[in-house]
Amino acid sequence: MKYPYGISDFKKIIENNYFYCDRTDKIPLIENSQSQLFIRPRRFGKSLLLSMLENYYDVAKKNDFQKIFGHLKIGKNPTPYKNSYFILRWDFSCVDATGSEDNIKKALFDHINISIKGFLLYYRDYNIPFFEIDKDNALNSIQSLASAVKMTSNPIYLLIDEYDNFANTIMMSSADKKQEYEKIVNEEGILRTLFKAVKASTSQNMFDRVFITGVSPVVLSDITSGYNIAKSIYFKPEFNDMCGFTESEVKKEIENIVNKSSLPKEKINEALNIMKTYYNGYLFTTESDEFIYNPTMCIYFFENFEENGKYPKLMLDNNLSTDKAKLSYISKIPGGNELMVNLMEKEDNAVISNIVQGFGIDDMLKDTSKDKKFITSFLYYFGILTIAEETDDLQVRLKIPNMAVKSLYAEKILNILIENPMERDKGREAAKLVYQKGDIAPLCEFVENNYFKIFSNRDYILANELTLKTAFLTLLYNDTIFLMDSEAEISRRYSDLTMIIRPDRRYGKVYDVLIEFKFVSLKEAGLTGTEAKNLSYEELKNMAQIKKKFEEGIMQVKDYGKKLEEKYNDLRLQKFVVTSLGFERVCFEKVGEIAPL
Secondary structure, X not given: OEOOOOOOOHHHHHHOOEOOOOOHHHHHHHOOOOEEEEEOOOOOOHHHHHHHHHHHHEHHHHHHHHHHHOOOHHXXXXXXXXXXXXXXXXXXXXXXXXXXXXXXXXXXXHHHHHHHHHHHHHOHHHOOOOOOOOOOOHHHHHHHXXXXXXXXXXXXXXXXXXXXXXXXXXHOOOHHHHHHHHHHHOOOOHXXXXXXXXXXXXHOOOEEEEXXXXXXXXXXXXXXXXXXXXXXXXXXXXXXXXXXXXXXXXXXXXXXXXXXXXXXXXXXXXXXXXXXXXHOOEOOOOOOOOOEEOHHHHHHHHHHHHHHOOOOXXXXXXXXXXXXXXXXXXXXXXXXXXXXXXXXXXXXXXEEOOOOOOOOHHHHXXXXXXXXXXXXXXXXXXXXXXXXXEOOOOOEEEEOOOHHHHHHHHHHHHHHHOOOHHHHHHHHHHHHHHHHHOOOHHHHHHHXXXXXXXXXXXXXXXXXXXXXXXXXXXXXXXXXXXXXXXXXXHOOOOOOEEEEEOHHHOOXXXXXXXXXXXXEOHHHHOOOHHHHHHOOHHHHHOOHHHHHHHHHHHHHHHHHHHHHXXXXXXXXXXXXXXXXXXXXXXXXXXXXXXXXX
């Protein structure tokens, strides 16, 4: 099997027998309205979706229909509109949005004119009346094209990919780029004027159908008066799996790889569990309960697994790591850092009344408009959060989708809280000793001397063992060696930290790790911060409140450890209880001894 990593040409995938999960049954559903907007996170298969539509509706591919679609779902029951359109496709990711208003306008016009020129060359045998392309004003070229095509028997289907590339580029740029963006979306701006032209052409049946893809609804919010006819379909349950893979599809492909490679059958469930942990978890509507796998991540995994029977060493594909920029954007918003920390602390989830379905560049660039609902919705559109469920009180709970995405949070929060890279390296070196030597003392010392200086500014009302866990988690997070945080799978409380060595990495000289966190407030202890800092380590551990927490933690860690050992084979589990006294001191107890590696 060949895997179409980075390939979004539908015809190439089908004709060259690349791996493909059939989504052609969505075509009749898509035909229900003339102008549609479909949003999904980046690298989620949107361009391939457009290519599927292009090949299905293209009049020039009429003779190829059986070869391309005959074995697929739509080939067995095609709609009347198959192969009945001229296809015009724009890809705004090809347009440089980093320059001035004039530069952006020129880049946009050049792209549209090149698309129209390619259109005329491709359909040269269809007797489209000749017209001159206006190199200075692509809007005139669009009008000329629409008028010329009106003289033929086939209408135009306009496909627009990455329509929000402009907003995304501006958003990730410096704040002074806001003015440039405002210029292109205001009443006379080129982007609004362009969509007005598309709207007019659609209303006059020059563009019979329009399908738009992007990552967020930001641009259409800014140009509502210019283009208010697009029907949003991205929350509809029937389109939940239009991009991405279902678990049954992922399992079937793992079975194909294992059977073809003569790997042991137990590899099927092992590989599926790995993929589920790292790549599953996306849900795009509260009206569905089927979580979707990120397709780019899956194909990245399949390629590695099929090639040598091994899992990728780095489970997060570098093409997805660019989403760090979105977390950087959120980190600069008032309340953004707190939300990210809370997501790491509180079972990776946030609850809001509803996902914001439209926000403009002003919303993104003005601090005053960014409440929790905005920030959470923004992270949802970019795939850094996803829907978990509708709550009993009819709100929406969102969560970090999977461990691959959570690694981005862990890294970002560490960089925010420990700004000095040399200090971060010291923390990571201390963390290594936990799973390399079973020695947690240096890490506890690092947290006390470094993290607690930062945490001491937080409201003590919010302080608990979850805050302590966050400090340790950001330093210990290592998904190249471990499966991190599998609380739900063993019905444990969420304040614990588990690090289970990946099944393909068990040959290394490292330990599995289980840590139970406890917290004693200064108020409980009857101490001031200065008094807590002046305690010797022995005095700290002998405090009645601390001793009680250790007794509770030791019982829990023994119980949790037993459950982990029942679930996993051949564990070499180092168990610890870590207790914090406010944000001043931290101490630990090692539970049990195991043989050195």
